[in-house]
Amino acid sequence: MIATGTSRVVRRDKFNLFAYWFLLPTLLIITAFHVIPIFYSFALAFFNWDLLTSARFVGLRNFVLLFHDPLFWKSIVNTLYFTAVSVPANMILALVVAMLLNNRIKGIDAYRVIYFIPVITSINAVSIVWKLIYHPNMGLLNKMLETAQIPGQRWLLDPQWAMLAIIVMSVWKHLGYNVIIFLTGLKNISPHLYEAAMVDGASRWHRFRHITWPMLSPVTFFVLIMSIIGSFQVFAQIYMMTPGGGPMNSTTTIVFYLYKVGFGDFHFGYAAAIAFELFIMIFLLTLLQKLVVEKRVHYQ
Amino acid sequence: MHSLAWQRRSQRMVIHLLLILGSGAMLFPFLWMISTSLKGPDEILSDSLDLIPSSLHWQNYPQAWNAQPFGRYFLNTIFVASVTVACQLFFSSLAAYAFAFFRFPFKSFIFIALLGTMMIPQQALLVPDYVILARLHWLDTYLALIVPWTASVYSVFFFRQFFMTLPKDLFDAAVVDGCSYVGFYFRILMPLSKPPLLTLGIFSFLGSWNAFIWPLIVTNSTHLRVLQVGLAYFLSEAGTEWGLLMAASTFSIVPLVIAYFFVQKKFVQSQAMTGLKE
Numbered sequence: 299m300i301a302t303g304t305s306r307v308v309r310r311d312k313f314n315l316f317a318y319w320f321l322l323p324t325l326l327i328i329t330a331f332h333v334i335p336i337f338y339s340f341a342l343a344f345f346n347w348d349l350l351t352s353a354r355f356v357g358l359r360n361f362v363l364l365f366h367d368p369l370f371w372k373s374i375v376n377t378l379y380f381t382a383v384s385v386p387a388n389m390i391l392a393l394v395v396a397m398l399l400n401n402r403i404k405g406i407d408a409y410r411v412i413y414f415i416p417v418i419t420s421i422n423a424v425s426i427v428w429k430l431i432y433h434p435n436m437g438l439l440n441k442m443l444e445t446a447q448i449p450g451q452r453w454l455l456d457p458q459w460a461m462l463a464i465i466v467m468s469v470w471k472h473l474g475y476n477v478i479i480f481l482t483g484l485k486n487i488s489p490h491l492y493e494a495a496m497v498d499g500a501s502r503w504h505r506f507r508h509i510t511w512p513m514l515s516p517v518t519f520f521v522l523i524m525s526i527i528g529s530f531q532v533f534a535q536i537y538m539m540t541p542g543g544g545p546m547n548s549t550t551t552i553v554f555y556l557y558k559v560g561f562g563d564f565h566f567g568y569a570a571a572i573a574f575e576l577f578i579m580i581f582l583l584t585l586l587q588k589l590v591v592e593k594r595v596h597y598q
Numbered sequence: 599m600h601s602l603a604w605q606r607r608s609q610r611m612v613i614h615l616l617l618i619l620g621s622g623a624m625l626f627p628f629l630w631m632i633s634t635s636l637k638g639p640d641e642i643l644s645d646s647l648d649l650i651p652s653s654l655h656w657q658n659y660p661q662a663w664n665a666q667p668f669g670r671y672f673l674n675t676i677f678v679a680s681v682t683v684a685c686q687l688f689f690s691s692l693a694a695y696a697f698a699f700f701r702f703p704f705k706s707f708i709f710i711a712l713l714g715t716m717m718i719p720q721q722a723l724l725v726p727d728y729v730i731l732a733r734l735h736w737l738d739t740y741l742a743l744i745v746p747w748t749a750s751v752y753s754v755f756f757f758r759q760f761f762m763t764l765p766k767d768l769f770d771a772a773v774v775d776g777c778s779y780v781g782f783y784f785r786i787l788m789p790l791s792k793p794p795l796l797t798l799g800i801f802s803f804l805g806s807w808n809a810f811i812w813p814l815i816v817t818n819s820t821h822l823r824v825l826q827v828g829l830a831y832f833l834s835e836a837g838t839e840w841g842l843l844m845a846a847s848t849f850s851i852v853p854l855v856i857a858y859f860f861v862q863k864k865f866v867q868s869q870a871m872t873g874l875k876e
Contacts, residue, residue: 317700323689327749335726412621422829423847534810577722
């Protein structure tokens, strides 16, 4: 490169200075609101601070308190419960719908639009709607159950049901997103594979088990990790439907607890320690995804 | 032959039946929302499951609209979303321009560091971000709602991927012909970048429109509230007036759904594309 024509080299040198100007706005904002906060957050976790009085260094005390805080563990269990139920439910339903849509049928565009509508509507507005659906006296759900002679429940007011009610609503809300991603994945599978299998007389189940499932696995993995990361951060529907964090804290998730400690009680140091745990959990997941994806790339 | 065609047709019927059932489940909450938004309090309390209200309470809409300054909330949301999207598209494409067409020291280091920040969700940084905004005296201003979201590593990455597909000669030829770097960006690069501009524009507009925890935390004054925060306040204040609450839900959902019908094809495609490319 250096050997070919001096004018080019000079120009490349001039580029160097100029490119930084193009990067400046993005770098400045990312540094101020993303990079510095990472270190700041870590530091904050070692202090007791409410923004008004001066911060007091407390060492590892926040982490020790966190370790002995039953509500913190409850929030982790609740988050894992939400994840363990909503992610598989969402993925199985989404895959079924995507496979139904992947047939050559009329009106496919209309179906796609319909399944996607809950995804684009605001979570706050639909939370209000679902809060009424779950209402013990006025709610659609109990009215329907009564018509079918099944006793109603107190749903969001019942510690046994509250989280499950929020899970059902969340699956409904996000289903369409995964449908679209699965559908794209299905469309990328070569039809020749299915034709060959049909010639060999493979059953519907065999075609799914030996063609669709393995060919779709990178997409499935992507959807899985993204859904888990998303569900670790669930907040808006909890805040809207169970403002106090649910009966007996049954819907208090990590981010909800973080919000409550940080911005309800203004215990910033303690909130930073909670955030640190959340960060670790998501970081490990992202790392896992990167590793698996990279491995796959290497094998190809 | 005849039975095979029949079999195929019945198979299709089953598929349609299942999809229609699913569509019903997707749409029914919205139908019920609209229906309830037109009912009076007595009918909402009754056991009736009718979707068609016995008498139409249109007044729920103006009542809900005036119960909170929803006009202001809408304006705030549109303003914040538009400015955020415009700045984010501009800054991100500029940064991607640097990464795709220029050589400079620490290029790959900066790029990898930027990608690394994507591993940490904004929610884990709420507390330090809040403190930084407080230090800047930006809390409870439009700046707090907009500025932190005008940079997006995801958008930079997306633009860069697109720019890499453009022939490099384009840039070299333009520069040899005396086109300035800024001129190339505005006169050649941007006109070619309509697809990523549109895709990312829709994405970040939707993200900004639906953002909740951030505006909830960084603003306090009523006149700065965005729609999502306004809905939360309305829910806690109007508690039991479900007719009004459903009216408010309806008018805050409708604009986006209408916009979605106009761009749906492009949107669904691009959503899938970006989803898989990450």
